[in-house]
Amino acid sequence: xxxxxxxxxxxxxxxxxxxxxxxxxxxxxxxxxxxxxxxxxxxxxxxxxxxxxxxxxxxxxxxxxxxxxxxxxxxxxxxxxxxxxxxxxxxxxxxxxxxxxxxxxxxxxxxxxxxxxxxxxxxxxxxxxxxxxxxxxxxxxxxxxxxxxxxxxxxxxxxxxxxxxxxxxxxxxxxxxxxxxxxxxxxxxxxxxxxxxxxxxxxxxxxxxxxxxxxxxxxxxxxxxxxxxxxxxxxxxxxxxxxxxxxxxxxxxxxxxxxxxxxxxxxxxxxxxxxxxxxxxxxxxxxxxxxxxxxxxxxxxxxxxxxxxxxxxxxxxxxxxxxxxxxxxxxxxxxxxxxxxxxxxxxxxxxxxxxxxxxxxxxxxxxxxxxxxxxxxxxxxxxxxxxxxxxxxxxxxxxxxxxxxxxxxxxxxxxxxxxxxxxxxxxxxxxxxxxxxxxxxxxxxxxxxxxxxxxxxxxxxxxxxxxxxxxxxxxxxxxxxxxxxxxxxxxxxxxxx
Amino acid sequence: xxxxxxxxxxxxxxxxxxxxxxxxxxxxxxxxxxxxxxxxxxxxxxxxxxxxxxxxxxxxxxxxxxxxxxxxxxxxxxxxxxxxxxxxxxxxxxxxxxxxxxxxxxxxxxxxxxxxxxxxxxxxxxxxxxxxxxxxxxxxxxxxxxxxxxxxxxxxxxxxxxxxxxxxxxxxxxxxxxxxxxxxxxxxxxxxxxxxxxxxxxxxxxxxxxxxxxxxxxxxxxxxxxxxxxxxxxxxxxxxxxxxxxxxxxxxxxxxxxxxxxxxxxxxxxxxxxxxxxxxxxxxxxxxxxxxxxxxxxxxxxxxxxxxxxxxxxxxxxxxxxxxxxxxxxxxxxxxxxxxxxxxxxxxxxxxxxxxxxxxxxxxxxxxxxxxxxxxxxxxxxxxxxxxxxxxxxxxxxxxxxxxxxxxxxxxxxxxxxxxxxxxxxxxxxxxxxxxxxxxxxxxxxxxxxxxxxxxxxxxxxxxxxxxxxxxxxxxxxxxxxxxxxxxxxxxxxxxx
Numbered sequence: 001x002x003x004x005x006x007x008x009x010x011x012x013x014x015x016x017x018x019x020x021x022x023x024x025x026x027x028x029x030x031x032x033x034x035x036x037x038x039x040x041x042x043x044x045x046x047x048x049x050x051x052x053x054x055x056x057x058x059x060x061x062x063x064x065x066x067x068x069x070x071x072x073x074x075x076x077x078x079x080x081x082x083x084x085x086x087x088x089x090x091x092x093x094x095x096x097x098x099x100x101x102x103x104x105x106x107x108x109x110x111x112x113x114x115x116x117x118x119x120x121x122x123x124x125x126x127x128x129x130x131x132x133x134x135x136x137x138x139x140x141x142x143x144x145x146x147x148x149x150x151x152x153x154x155x156x157x158x159x160x161x162x163x164x165x166x167x168x169x170x171x172x173x174x175x176x177x178x179x180x181x182x183x184x185x186x187x188x189x190x191x192x193x194x195x196x197x198x199x200x201x202x203x204x205x206x207x208x209x210x211x212x213x214x215x216x217x218x219x220x221x222x223x224x225x226x227x228x229x230x231x232x233x234x235x236x237x238x239x240x241x242x243x244x245x246x247x248x249x250x251x252x253x254x255x256x257x258x259x260x261x262x263x264x265x266x267x268x269x270x271x272x273x274x275x276x277x278x279x280x281x282x283x284x285x286x287x288x289x290x291x292x293x294x295x296x297x298x299x300x301x302x303x304x305x306x307x308x309x310x311x312x313x314x315x316x317x318x319x320x321x322x323x324x325x326x327x328x329x330x331x332x333x334x335x336x337x338x339x340x341x342x343x344x345x346x347x348x349x350x351x352x353x354x355x356x357x358x359x360x361x362x363x364x365x366x367x368x369x370x371x372x373x374x375x376x377x378x379x380x381x382x383x384x385x386x387x388x389x390x391x392x393x394x395x396x397x398x399x400x401x402x403x404x405x406x407x408x409x410x411x412x413x414x415x416x417x418x419x420x421x422x423x424x425x426x427x428x429x430x431x432x433x434x435x436x437x438x439x440x441x442x443x444x445x446x447x448x449x450x451x452x453x454x455x456x457x458x459x460x461x462x463x464x465x466x467x468x469x470x471x472x473x474x475x476x477x478x479x480x481x482x483x484x485x486x487x488x489x490x491x492x493x494x495x496x497x
Numbered sequence: 498x499x500x501x502x503x504x505x506x507x508x509x510x511x512x513x514x515x516x517x518x519x520x521x522x523x524x525x526x527x528x529x530x531x532x533x534x535x536x537x538x539x540x541x542x543x544x545x546x547x548x549x550x551x552x553x554x555x556x557x558x559x560x561x562x563x564x565x566x567x568x569x570x571x572x573x574x575x576x577x578x579x580x581x582x583x584x585x586x587x588x589x590x591x592x593x594x595x596x597x598x599x600x601x602x603x604x605x606x607x608x609x610x611x612x613x614x615x616x617x618x619x620x621x622x623x624x625x626x627x628x629x630x631x632x633x634x635x636x637x638x639x640x641x642x643x644x645x646x647x648x649x650x651x652x653x654x655x656x657x658x659x660x661x662x663x664x665x666x667x668x669x670x671x672x673x674x675x676x677x678x679x680x681x682x683x684x685x686x687x688x689x690x691x692x693x694x695x696x697x698x699x700x701x702x703x704x705x706x707x708x709x710x711x712x713x714x715x716x717x718x719x720x721x722x723x724x725x726x727x728x729x730x731x732x733x734x735x736x737x738x739x740x741x742x743x744x745x746x747x748x749x750x751x752x753x754x755x756x757x758x759x760x761x762x763x764x765x766x767x768x769x770x771x772x773x774x775x776x777x778x779x780x781x782x783x784x785x786x787x788x789x790x791x792x793x794x795x796x797x798x799x800x801x802x803x804x805x806x807x808x809x810x811x812x813x814x815x816x817x818x819x820x821x822x823x824x825x826x827x828x829x830x831x832x833x834x835x836x837x838x839x840x841x842x843x844x845x846x847x848x849x850x851x852x853x854x855x856x857x858x859x860x861x862x863x864x865x866x867x868x869x870x871x872x873x874x875x876x877x878x879x880x881x882x883x884x885x886x887x888x889x890x891x892x893x894x895x896x897x898x899x900x901x902x903x904x905x906x907x908x909x910x911x912x913x914x915x916x917x918x919x920x921x922x923x924x925x926x927x928x929x930x931x932x933x934x935x936x937x938x939x940x941x942x943x944x945x946x947x948x949x950x951x952x953x954x955x956x957x958x959x960x961x962x963x964x965x966x967x968x969x970x971x972x973x974x975x976x977x978x979x980x981x982x983x984x985x986x987x988x989x990x991x992x993x994x
Contacts, residue, residue, distance in 0.1 A: 071872075072662065073673030115854055119712035128860040132665035143664035148656055156653070159645055163565065164971070167640035167837040168629035176570030197584075203700070206864045214736055215616035219716055235861055239711055241738075340664040342866030357612055363625040364732055367703045369839030375568075474661070 001038055003046040007054045009033070014055050020479065022057050023064035030065065032448050034074050034085055041087035045075060048083075118239050125238075127231035129450060132341070135483035136404075137450045138277070138426040138471035139307075143340040145393050150385050155376045166371040173359035174201025174347075175374035181381045182347050189387075190305065191318035192331050194349035200359045201374060204346035205304060207366065208332040209233060212267065213240045215361040216300055216354070221266040226254050228457035228465075230276050233269055233304070246459035249275055253282030254290065264297035272320045273308035277428055277457055277469045279420020287320055295326040302330050307337045309390055310473075311423040312398045327351035330358075335377070337425060338390055344370070345377055393473075397425065400472040400480060407484040425473035428454060431466040435494055440468065443490045449483055498535055500543040504551045506530070511552050519554050520561035527562060529945050531571050531582055538584035542572060615736050622735075624728035626947060629838070632980035633901075634947045635774070635923040635968035636804075640837040642890050647882050652873045663868040670856035671698025671844075672871035678878045679844050686884075687802065688815035689828050691846035697856045698871055701843035702803055704863065705829040706730060709764065710737045712858040713797055713851070718763040723751050725954035725962075727773050730766055730801070743956035746772055750779030751787065761794035769817045770805035774925060774954050774966045776917020784817055792823040799827050804834040806887055807970075808920040809895045824848035827855075832874070834922060835887055841867070842874055890970075894922065897969040897977060904981040922970035925951060928963040932991055937965065940987045946980055 001009065013029055016022070033039045045051075048066060052059040066083055069075045077083045115123065132140055158166070166175075173179055179199040186192035186199075202208050217223065219241035225233055227246030237244045245265065247256045254270050268290065272282035282290075294301050303320045321331040334346030350358050362368060380386060401421060408418060408429060421427040431437055437453035444451050454467035468491075475483060498506065510526055513519070530536045542548075545563060549556040563580055566572045574580045612620065630637055655663070663672075670676055676696040683689035683696075699705050714720065716738035722730055724743030734741045742762065744753045751767050765787065769779035779787075791798050800817045818828040831843030847855050859865060877883060898918060905915060905926060918924040928934055934950035941948050951964035965988075972980060 068660065071660070071674060073668075115851070116711070116713050116715045116718070118715055119854060119858065122712070122861060123854055123857060126857055126861050128666070128669065128857075128864070130668045131662075132668070133661045137665075140665050143661045144659065146664065148659060152653065152656055156649065159649055162641065162645060163568070164630045164640045165628075167643065167839045168634075168637050168971075169625070169838045171570075171627045171629070172625065175568075177568055179570075180573075204864060206862070210862075214613070215619070216613050218613045218615055219738055221613070232861070232864060239862060241716055340866075341666045341864075342664045342868050344866045354612070357616060357620055360620060360623055360625075361616065364619060364623050364729070365703075365707075365736060367625070367701060367729060367838075369833075369837075369841045371839050474665075 001033070001043070003044055003050075006033070006039065006043075007046050007051055009038075010051070011054055016056075023061045023068070026055070026057075026062065026065040027068050028448055030069060031072075031074055032446075034069075035446055035448075039085045041085055043085045045083040045085070118241070122235055122239055125231070125235060127235065127456065131450060133474050135449055135475040135479055136426075136468075136470040136472060136487070137474055138452050138469045139337070140341060140471060140474045141337050141339075141425060142393060142396065142474045143342075145389070145396065146340050147385060147389055150383075151376065151380060154379045154383075155372075158372060158375050158379075166375055168369070168371075170201075170363065170368045170371050170374070172356075172363035173197070173199065174362075174368075175371050175378060178374045178378035178381075181378045183349070185381055185386070186319075186331070186333070186347075186349060190308070190331075190333075191322035192349050193322060194331070194355075195352075198349050198352055198355040200348045200350060200355060200362055201368075202334075202346045202348060202362055203344040203366070203368065203370070204334045204336060205306060205332045206232060206236065206346075207362070208330070208346060208348040209236055209269070209302060209304075210240075211358055211361045211365065212300070212302055212330060212348075213237065213242065214365060215357050217242060217266050222263065224254075224256065224260075224265045224268045224270075225459070226270060226275060227459055227463060228277060228454065229269070229271075229459075230304075230306075231456055234459060237269075244459060246463070249278060249280065251280055252286045253280055254286070261293065264293075265299055267300045267302060268294060269302045269304060270320070271304045271306065273305050273317055274423050275420075276304070276306065277420065277426065277452075277454065279422060279424060279428065281317055281423075282320070287323055291320070291324055291326070291328075294328050299328065300330060301328055302332060305331060305333045307424045309338055310394055310397060310425060312394070312401065313422065321349060327353060330354075335386070338386060343373065343377075345373060397473045400475060400477050401427065403477050403480045404470065404472045404475075404484065407481055411484070411488050419467070426469055426471040429468045429470060430454075431468065431491075432495075433466055435466045437466045437468060440490050440494050443493075444487050447486050447490065449487050449490075451487060498530070498540070500541055503530065503536065503540075504543045504548055506535075507548070508551055520558045520565070523552070523554075523559065523562040524565045525945055527566060528571055529943075531566075532943055532945075536582045538582055540582040542580040542582070544579065615738070619732055619736055622728070622732060624732060624953060628947060630971050632946055632972040632976055633923075633967040633969060633984070634971055635949050635966045636834070637838060637968060637971045638834050638836075638922060639890060639893065639971045640839075642886070642893065643837050644882060644886055647880075648873065648877060651876045651880075652869075655869060655872050663872055665866070665868075667698075667860065667865045667868050667871070669853075669860035670694070670696065671859075671865075672868050672875060675871045675875035675878075678875045680846075682878055682883070683816075683828070683830070683844075683846060687805070687828075687830075688819035689846050690819060691828070691852075692849075695846050695849055695852040697845045697847060697852060697859055698865075699843045699845060699859055700841040700863070700865065700867070701831045701833060702801060702829045703729060703733065703843075704859070705827070705843060705845040706733055706766070706799060706801075707737075708855055708858045708862065709797070709799055709827060709845075710734065710739065711862060712854050714739060714763050719760065721751075721753065721757075721762045721765045721767075722956070723767060723772060724956055724960060725774060725951065726766070726768075726956075727801075727803075728953055731956060734766075741956060743960070746775065746777065748777055749783045750777055751783070758790065761790075762796055764797045764799060765791060766799045766801060767817070768801045768803065770802050770814055771808075771920045772917075773801070773803065774917065774923065774949075774951065776919060776921060776925065778814060778920075779817070784820055788817070788821055788823070788825075791825050796825065797827060798825055799829060802828060802830045804921045806835055807891060807894060807922060809891070809898065810919065818846060824850060827851075832883070835883060840870065840874075842870060894970045897972060897974050898924065900974050900977045901967065901969045901972075901981065904978055908981070908985050916964070923966055923968040926965045926967060927951075928965065928988075929992075930963055932963050934963045934965060937987050937991050940990075941984050944983050944987065946984050946987075948984060 048062040180196040417430040419428040452469035455464035458464035677693040916925040949966035952961035955961035
């Protein structure tokens with residue numbers, strides 16, 4: 001499309017009075033054109049003044065949309081010449097050049113200058129998304145609700161009375177007052193038992209798992225994960241050469257077969273509070289059984305408590321760690337869901353026998369810093385801002401969840417089942433086995449809607465159930481219906497294919 | 498010591514008019530008592546009012562010292578009861594409990610609930626320090642010189658006009674405008690060739706190496722590192738199961754033996770601009786030779802350019818990457834030395850063939866965020882604040898380096914040689930082979946002085962040269978003489994032992 005054709009297309013689709021801010025709608029439409037390939041790399045966008053006139057909006061609105069596209073890398077501005085569409089082919093499902101043996105030929109086989117075997121394997125199973133906010137991104141909270149003023153007040157105070165130690169590398173375990181604040185907070189909110197010296201501050205749950213693998217497991221060690229499970233955990237384990245075994249889950253949570261139990265793992269990774277992504281809660285009987293099994297067979301357990309703070313109806317269950325009498329559970333959590341993911345602050349609470357080693361591992365292997373953020377966080381937590389923020393957004397998310405459920409049921413009645421909607425930031429829309437859920441998600445992405453195929457969470461494709469993992473927390477309530485309408489169009493096309 | 502005895506000890510050692518702020522001196526003396534074990538865990542510190550009277554200083558000064566000790570975890574305050582010394586045994590050289598087979602006995606051998614083999618190996622060769630600022634911490638700049646006002650101005654502006662995308666997880670490669678700013682900056686300052694799409698933002702050089710190992714190397718692959726080299730690189734490689742080969746360095750830099758050259762590695766890690774820790778610059782002839790060797794044998798080269806911005810006399814040499822015509826060099830740098838380590842912002846510039854895979858690896862394996870800091874950094878860099886800051890601190894560091902050299906020569910004349918003082922943030926004080934440099938460093942640490950034993954930078958102890966790696970950048974000029982006097986006392990005791 002040339003600038004003229006684009007302007008006409010926009011006049012056709014741009015709607016006033018939808019509730020969506022005008023700049024945002026314009027941004028979304030332009031992004032859609034770029035992602036769908038209607039606008040090729042190098043195309044010039046219409047001049048802001050002309051487009052504003054064509055659409056009867058202010059020039060500032062156009063500039064705001066262009067600015068957001070620029071900052072996200074979809075377009076770039078050349079001073080005095082206009083705004084041009086960027087090459088975003090790298091934005092779409094990652095394209096990696098095939099391994100090349102390079103110009104020479106005098107090398108051993110396998111020594112070609114290419115990706116490693118594990119690197120190639122990782123590239124074929126990537127789970128991350130280039131876009132991380134909007135309908136229906138799973139696992140991302142509404143970051144616009146973050147109490148910025150309270151955070152900045154503490155932040156700027158710490159910068160004004162600067163202590164040099166806070167700008168250098170972190171001591172092992174992290175900033176001592178944050179370790180203490182976390183110990184208190186997790187005891188009160190999650191029944192986690194652990195002194196400040198057992199708390200290890202990390203950049204997130206990913207890093208907890210990474211350091212646990214490196215300090216407690218050797219390559220080839222067997223590790224149990226739930227089937228299905230978060231793809232990030234699986235990819236991390238595989239990249240480290242672990243022997244990953246998928247353990248089925250039922251309504252009570254992780255449920256290993258007799259055959260699987262005959263070969264004890266070194267490490268068990270589990271989400272007892274809220275199975276990811278299916279949402280069941282591990283029963284007390286099952287909790288006791290897994291703790292006893294791990295005690296007998298000297299396994300470590302990593303309890304991934306990624307979003308248990310959000311339950312709609314009923315209180316969150318206490319942690320598995322709180323039941324552990326044999327000091328074998330490492331509890332992991334983060335502020336990614338409660339505050340915002342980009343903060344990169346997570347934590348482990350580990351048995352006293354192993355906490356110093358994990359703390360040393362973090363300091364040595366990642367050379368962490370971010371003590372400023374840790375100091376701000378310690379105060380933020382102590383002053384109760386995390387708890388009050390969570391109380392506020394919990395009701396907000398509950399309303400969004402309800403709205404999404406209504407939208408699904410209005411469209412599908414009881415034809416499609418909703419799973420795992422009692423807690424967390426997402427639900428699962430179950431689909432029939434013959435449906436290609438990954439294809440639905442690719443098509444939806446091109447229309448500006450994010451969804452995760454349930455099948456990607458399975459280690460073994462032949463066991464994969466089909467469905468869509470839909471996050472509702474970072475979608476404004478009034479955006480849910482129109483966004484779901486787009487998604488339903490894609491689903492229906494696939495169901496009827 | 499009871500509170501009374503402590504007060505008397507402090508009256509004996511506390512000096513006014515030394516130039517050091519009073520609260521800082523008091524903090525330092527108290528910390529020394531705790532680290533040396535004079536004050537046991539649980540001991541109550543003197544009441545602030547009494548101690549202020551005893552030392553003839555203001556009560557606020559005492560409170561300031563207590564506050565810093567509290568925030569660093571040396572003491573803790575119990576409301577209404579006083580301030581008590583904490584258990585800091587975990588602060589000293591890490592104590593890890595011996596592996597225990599746990600209560601049961603019904604497990605296979607090797608399945609005991611303990612550290613992994615590689616975890617135990619890492620624990621025995623830890624290099625990080627619990628303290629990270631002051632005389633003579635190597636590799637840490639003077640963070641008190643960081644232009645806080647300029648940074649906060651940009652930072653707060655970004656928070657005020659908040660865009661939700663900046664608080665979520667990062668897209669692969671990092672924030673697009675920062676990638677562009679880095680591409681421009683590194684081209685101008687270091688002759689690094691690479692478009693924005695070849696720049697991968699990371700949390701530091703550690704993470705660049707980590708992702709390179711994981712995307713480009715498989716366990717067991719051979720990797721060349723310099724001998725000596727930064728301990729962090731070596732430990733990271735070993736933890737990943739690489740076959741690490743130490744390559745000798747001479748005055749022209751890395752110089753593999755004929756025997757070593759017969760077995761080409763998968764990856765070569767090298768510090769051509771300023772060998773770490775010895776400080777030589779790789780000659781142009783040697784650069785060409787290593788590039789040609791890597792081209793012929795399909796090796797990757799990781800160029801670690803950790804502190805080349807600081808040269809005293811002469812301009813920094815252009816990067817090795819700038820000479821690379823075969824697209825095999827991955828250039829790595831960070832803002833840890835130029836701005837402050839706790840910022841955790843680093844970058845790689847990779848060949849176009851592999852940059853998308855490294856970018857995807859970072860997004861997938863670490864789930865990075867910190868886009869806010871990346872956005873602030875992009876503007877900070879574009880506005881020239883990095884360059885102007887560096888010009889300013891360069892002359893400051895040069896003066897500190899001169900002062901340290903004068904102090905060394907005043908004490909030792911030509912008896913001990915100074916190595917690698919032309920650039921960077923540290924120099925090496927060479928010691929005779931029979932000296933236990935690690936013992937000197939442990940003794941100095943107890944007296945509040947940090948130094949690194951040169952021997953710890955060697956892969957093979959039998960090749961280790963002895964010496965002290967002394968950082969001068971984060972030591973105020975007037976603190977250098979008294980700090981070196983303490984260190985010289987420890988060195989002399991060892992030399993005469």
